[in-house]
Amino acid sequence: MPSTKLRRIVFAVYKGVALLDLAGPLQAFLAANALSRTRSGPTYECVVASARGGRVMTADAVEFHTSSLRAAERKPIHTLIVPGSFRIDDVTRDRTLLQWIVKTAPDCKRVCSVCGGSFLLAEAGILNGRRATTHWLRASLLAARYPTVAVEPDAIFVREGRIWTSAGGTSGIDLALALIEQDIGRKVAIEVARILVVYLKRAGGQSQYSALLTAQAQSDADPFGELETWIAEHLAADLRIEALAKRVHMSPRNFARLYSKTRGRTPAKAVEAIRVDAARRRLEETTDRLTTIAAGCGFANDEHMRTAFNRALGVSPSEYRKRFSSTKN
Numbered sequence: 001m002p003s004t005k006l007r008r009i010v011f012a013v014y015k016g017v018a019l020l021d022l023a024g025p026l027q028a029f030l031a032a033n034a035l036s037r038t039r040s041g042p043t044y045e046c047v048v049a050s051a052r053g054g055r056v057m058t059a060d061a062v063e064f065h066t067s068s069l070r071a072a073e074r075k076p077i078h079t080l081i082v083p084g085s086f087r088i089d090d091v092t093r094d095r096t097l098l099q100w101i102v103k104t105a106p107d108c109k110r111v112c113s114v115c116g117g118s119f120l121l122a123e124a125g126i127l128n129g130r131r132a133t134t135h136w137l138r139a140s141l142l143a144a145r146y147p148t149v150a151v152e153p154d155a156i157f158v159r160e161g162r163i164w165t166s167a168g169g170t171s172g173i174d175l176a177l178a179l180i181e182q183d184i185g186r187k188v189a190i191e192v193a194r195i196l197v198v199y200l201k202r203a204g205g206q207s208q209y210s211a212l213l214t215a216q217a218q219s220d221a222d223p224f225g226e227l228e229t230w231i232a233e234h235l236a237a238d239l240r241i242e243a244l245a246k247r248v249h250m251s252p253r254n255f256a257r258l259y260s261k262t263r264g265r266t267p268a269k270a271v272e273a274i275r276v277d278a279a280r281r282r283l284e285e286t287t288d289r290l291t292t293i294a295a296g297c298g299f300a301n302d303e304h305m306r307t308a309f310n311r312a313l314g315v316s317p318s319e320y321r322k323r324f325s326s327t328k329n
Contacts, residue, residue, distance in 0.1 A: 007078040007109075007183060008045045012069070014097055015050075016090030019060040021083035021114040021172050022048070028176035031192045032184060043184055047072050051096040059086045069100045079179065080108045084115030084168065088138065091116045092123050101126070110179070112164040114172035121165065122146040130160040135168030173198060224248070224259060232274050235298035239271045271298075276312045279305060283321040290317055 009029060011022055026046055033042040050056050053068030082101070085091045092098065101124045105111045113121050118134040119142060121127050127149045134142050139153030152158055157166035157175045166175035173196065181189035227248055231239060244267055245255035259267050279297045282288055290302045299305040302317070309317050 005043075006045055007043060008047065008075060009079045009081060010072045010077045011046070011048045011081050011083060012072075012097060012101060013048060013050050013056055013066060013083060014085075014090065014094040015057055016059045016085045016087060016093075017056070017083050018085050018115065019058045019062050020169060021085075021117065022058075024170055024173040025081060025083075025114060025176035028173050028180065028192055028196060031195045032180045032188060034195075035188055035191055036184065051094055051100070059090070069097070069104075073100075073104060077104065077108045079110040079112060080105060081112045081114065082117035082120050083172065084113070084117040084119075084135070086116075088116050088119050088141065091119045098124055108162075110162050110164060112166070112175060112179070114166050114175060115168040118142060118165045119145070121163070122149055126163060127165070130163055131158050132160070132163075132165040133158045133167050134165065137168070170198075224262065228270070228274065231271060232278065235275055235278055236296065237298070239298065241267050244271075272308050273312065275299060275305075276308050279309070279317065280313075280320065280324075283317055284324050293317070 011026060013022060026048070029044045029046050033044055036043045048064070048066050049069050049072035050066040051069055053066055053071065055063050056066050057063050080101070082091075098120065101120065105121075105124065105126055111121065111126060113132075113134075115135045116138055118127065118132050119138075122132070122142065122145070127146065129148055129150075131150045131152055132142070133139070133152045133155040136153050139151050142149065143151040155167065156171050157164060157178065159178075164175060164179070166172055177189045177193055177198070180192055227244065230247065231244075237243070241252050241256050245252040248255060250258070256267060259270070263270060265273075275297045279293050279299070282293045282297065286293075288296075290305065294300075294302040294305040297305070299308065306316050309315060309320060313320065315323075
């Protein structure tokens, strides 16, 4: 049952920490405090601590003041959060911080990482035998360095008991919102998301990246970027190979060959992935009927959409909505 008792959150940082990995979740907790203060006082005491305390330079060339780890441990720590860095070696270089985490983490109610912070938790042995995630660009490296960790490269965040790991960039905010929801309730978490102008409070199992971004990232020369944007905006149109080839002034055979070469998948599979992405957003954000969503996203019917979802995500549209809908009361 969510409560409003004061929880002490310590962000353990180091030289080279990524500013967004720290500032994103920190701002979410401070926003929750601003909301709860009008009712029963602040919910969180937030502390940013480094090995020796004092000024710390981030990877973004911004300095900020920190408490020392010794000062941070004088009072019980409810939640320990380790932000990441652009360079993985920066995350694991500080052996004093590593030893402190090994000693301190067992007494914390929750231990969390943002982006590459998962490498420090893994180095400390905290992720042994557990599921975890990190930035998708670093997922294979995490799995290679720490083979006892079950890495999930396509998750926004992963919770394994009291251990939480999140992906890169703004996913630290998603993690913080999930923690706030656990502590104070969904209503406050949603209100914090609104204050931060977060487009959607994403649940942990959602993908870190979209079909469009993944496809377009695979080719430096991007002859089909405009076409894919047009597809996303005209999902109910005729998107067969012949129609798409005509739009880019190519023969169907040459279009199919070149698209598959540059994108690593056929045009038909790309269209299906873009339709699934659009349907996912509708399932998350609306209460529209499945038949309405299927028609709007260009599927022949809801059974066609269900087959595509099972193929791409391993779940049905209705199950996906149960897990990730932002319209729940």
